[in-house]
Amino acid sequence: MSPPEVLRLEGVSAGYGRVPALHAVDLALGHGETLAIIGANGAGKSTLLRAIMGEIPLLGGQIRFAGTRLDGFDIHARARLGIGYAPEGRQLFPMLSVADTLELGAAREPASVRRERRSEMFAIFPKLRPLRDTRCGLLSGGEQQMVAIARALMGRPKLLVLDEPSTGLAPRVIAELYASLSRLLDGGLAVLVAEQNARAALRFARHAAVCEDGRLTLRGPAKTLAEDPRVIAAYIGMRDATIWSAAPESDEA
Amino acid sequence: MLTVITLAILGLLWGGVYLLMATGLNLIYGVMKVVNLAHGDFIVLGGLLALSLFAEVGLNPLAAFPIAALVMFTIGAGVQFGLLEHITAAGSEGELRTLLATFGLSYVVANASFLVWGSQFQSVPFLEGAVQAGPIAIPAGLLAASLAAFATTLLIHLWLTTTITGKSLHATAQSALGAASCGIDVRRVRMLAFGLGSAMAGGAGALVITLIPFQTSTGGELTVHAFTLIALGGLGNYAGAWLAAELLGLTEVFAQFYLGSNAAAAVIYIVFIAVLVVRPQGLLGQAGRV
Numbered sequence: 001m002s003p004p005e006v007l008r009l010e011g012v013s014a015g016y017g018r019v020p021a022l023h024a025v026d027l028a029l030g031h032g033e034t035l036a037i038i039g040a041n042g043a044g045k046s047t048l049l050r051a052i053m054g055e056i057p058l059l060g061g062q063i064r065f066a067g068t069r070l071d072g073f074d075i076h077a078r079a080r081l082g083i084g085y086a087p088e089g090r091q092l093f094p095m096l097s098v099a100d101t102l103e104l105g106a107a108r109e110p111a112s113v114r115r116e117r118r119s120e121m122f123a124i125f126p127k128l129r130p131l132r133d134t135r136c137g138l139l140s141g142g143e144q145q146m147v148a149i150a151r152a153l154m155g156r157p158k159l160l161v162l163d164e165p166s167t168g169l170a171p172r173v174i175a176e177l178y179a180s181l182s183r184l185l186d187g188g189l190a191v192l193v194a195e196q197n198a199r200a201a202l203r204f205a206r207h208a209a210v211c212e213d214g215r216l217t218l219r220g221p222a223k224t225l226a227e228d229p230r231v232i233a234a235y236i237g238m239r240d241a242t243i244w245s246a247a248p249e250s251d252e253a
Numbered sequence: 254m255l256t257v258i259t260l261a262i263l264g265l266l267w268g269g270v271y272l273l274m275a276t277g278l279n280l281i282y283g284v285m286k287v288v289n290l291a292h293g294d295f296i297v298l299g300g301l302l303a304l305s306l307f308a309e310v311g312l313n314p315l316a317a318f319p320i321a322a323l324v325m326f327t328i329g330a331g332v333q334f335g336l337l338e339h340i341t342a343a344g345s346e347g348e349l350r351t352l353l354a355t356f357g358l359s360y361v362v363a364n365a366s367f368l369v370w371g372s373q374f375q376s377v378p379f380l381e382g383a384v385q386a387g388p389i390a391i392p393a394g395l396l397a398a399s400l401a402a403f404a405t406t407l408l409i410h411l412w413l414t415t416t417i418t419g420k421s422l423h424a425t426a427q428s429a430l431g432a433a434s435c436g437i438d439v440r441r442v443r444m445l446a447f448g449l450g451s452a453m454a455g456g457a458g459a460l461v462i463t464l465i466p467f468q469t470s471t472g473g474e475l476t477v478h479a480f481t482l483i484a485l486g487g488l489g490n491y492a493g494a495w496l497a498a499e500l501l502g503l504t505e506v507f508a509q510f511y512l513g514s515n516a517a518a519a520v521i522y523i524v525f526i527a528v529l530v531v532r533p534q535g536l537l538g539q540a541g542r543v
Binding site: 055075076080084085086093095096105111 | 417424427428433434436
């Protein structure tokens with residue numbers, strides 16, 4: 001891990017009500033690093049991200065962001081500290097335009113800064129530019145995910161947290177989305193992405209961890225994990241091997 | 254023919270007043286999915302405040318309007334902060350709980366007002382002459398109240414649709430989690446929305462008390478009236494509420510003139526039911542949108 005640490009989790013347990021869905025997870029992410037959390041549906045990936053964002057309270061352990069303990073910080077306070085979050089299901093504003101949605105991502109900045117950053121987003125995601133006045137509810141799934149990520153980037157985060165960005169997207173669109181993300185990494189942005197679609201996530205991230213039953217069971221460089229038969233076993237164990245084996249080759253582009 | 258034109262003008266003017274009475278309720282529902290059953294009592298309280306300002310300080314209702322609005326803003330924001338924020342839970346159960354809480358609140362407000370102002374009908378005399386436009390005479394008080402109401406609802410609408418704070422209200426209404434991940438303090442936004450909605454009730458009261466005499470128990474009736482209007486327009490829909498307000502204003506004025514005031518009250522609900530039979534989502538509401 002490179003020294004200026006962005007995110008550190010120590011013994012984090014969390015869940016819904018009193019039943020933990022996440023058991024003593026340790027995790028660290030440095031400046032500019034990319035980590036993919038992969039695993040089957042219901043393995044606890046989203047729970048992990050929700051705990052990091054403060055959507056659900058911790059049952060144990062602690063989370064630090066850039067050295068600051070996050071206890072007592074609400075979701076919006078964590079966002080303001082510099083965590084860009086694209087939640088599961090995208091959570092866009094269906095009746096607001098793309099332009100307005102992006103502006104809201106930097107709601108606390110002055111108007112000139114908001115406009116400037118919005119232009120930057122249109123440079124990163126050129127597909128969104130002609131859609132600027134379109135309501136988010138009318139966009140395709142891929143476009144919506146781009147808006148969700150662009151909105152999260154509007155606050156100039158140090159860490160980008162993405163929950164299942166590929167859900168419901170065609171392989172070609174997923175490849176396109178991750179290609180846009182890869183271009184963002186030069187600026188030192190750290191990315192934590194939870195994905196059921198292990199293939200796409202492992203190609204994008206440098207490091208990866210497998211989440212099973214609320215624990216991170218396997219870790220390592222993404223390239224190594226991509227070859228590891230135990231990763232496939234983790235999916236088959238969760239009766240969800242299809243995502244792995246049935247992903248068509250067309251997304252190599 | 255002259256009568257019909259006069260009635261139409263009166264109806265449209267009353268529509269503006271109804272719109273102001275309902276917009277606050279609509280705003281609160283739109284942002285928080287809370288139907289504030291104390292809304293009518295807030296209107297009455299605003300009116301009675303204007304009455305006291307008139308009786309004690311000699312302030313006219315147009316000058317009392319911003320003061321009543323400010324007082325009700327504070328009360329509304331306080332209610333959201335101290336009461337509703339603690340009982341909102343996700344899902345339909347949350348909606349039921351807030352409904353019960355605001356139902357209780359309506360009694361608290363009405364009875365507190367009763368202790369201060371008593372139970373008699375009260376009104377504030379204001380601009381009792383008429384404005385003559387050619388052969389048509391329009392009551393000056395209604396004209397002033399209606400213009401103030403239109404101006405206020407228009408300003409609020411512009412603020413909501415063009416400023417970043419206004420947009421963050423919409424954002425919070427459409428996805429609280431999405432708004433929070435933008436760094437928007439959704440709790441503060443809800444306080445602002447409830448405060449603003451209550452302020453509009455208070456301001457409406459200051460104007461309406463010059464047109465309709467208030468009693469501390471009038472609140473329930475006004476809540477029903479305002480709720481009818483936003484249900485008719487499509488809950489949470491601003492253009493729809495405007496259309497519904499004009500429809501109700503026209504219906505009421507024409508029914509009162511041709512059928513008498515007792516029948517008028519019934520005609521309004523017949524129109525309401527007829528619209529909902531044809532368009533259950535309201536005049537401009539979208540089917541399936543929550």
